[in-house]
Amino acid sequence: MRRLACLLSALLAAAALAACGGDEEKSSSADATQLDVEVTDAASRPIRLTLRCGGTCDVARLDEALTIDPERACTQQYGGPEKAHVTGTVDGRPVDVTLDRADGCGIAAYEALFTSFGRNPPLAG
Numbered sequence: 001m002r003r004l005a006c007l008l009s010a011l012l013a014a015a016a017l018a019a020c021g022g023d024e025e026k027s028s029s030a031d032a033t034q035l036d037v038e039v040t041d042a043a044s045r046p047i048r049l050t051l052r053c054g055g056t057c058d059v060a061r062l063d064e065a066l067t068i069d070p071e072r073a074c075t076q077q078y079g080g081p082e083k084a085h086v087t088g089t090v091d092g093r094p095v096d097v098t099l100d101r102a103d104g105c106g107i108a109a110y111e112a113l114f115t116s117f118g119r120n121p122p123l124a125g
Contacts, residue, residue: 042123065112082122084110
């Protein structure tokens, strides 16, 4: 019985250490995501903000939104005049891109930029 208790205790300690290691990886990935965003044409003045992950953002969705593929097919619909110039890092990789809402792909990317951080995108009027 004593051996079983020691074995169970050791297994629980190993599981706790493994769980902690996973959190550290997630935290370091989150710490490596910080973006400076300047939104124009959503208000009378540019809106400047810094978005930090803090472990709660959707890095995969954000990375997809900020990767512009010139070959992609996009719906030809106008979403509004807003533009977001985005610089910084996503998961440690540098980012410097401008998103606009001139077509379906731009609308989706602009919205994903903000919703990945749990925010509503700034919109004109």
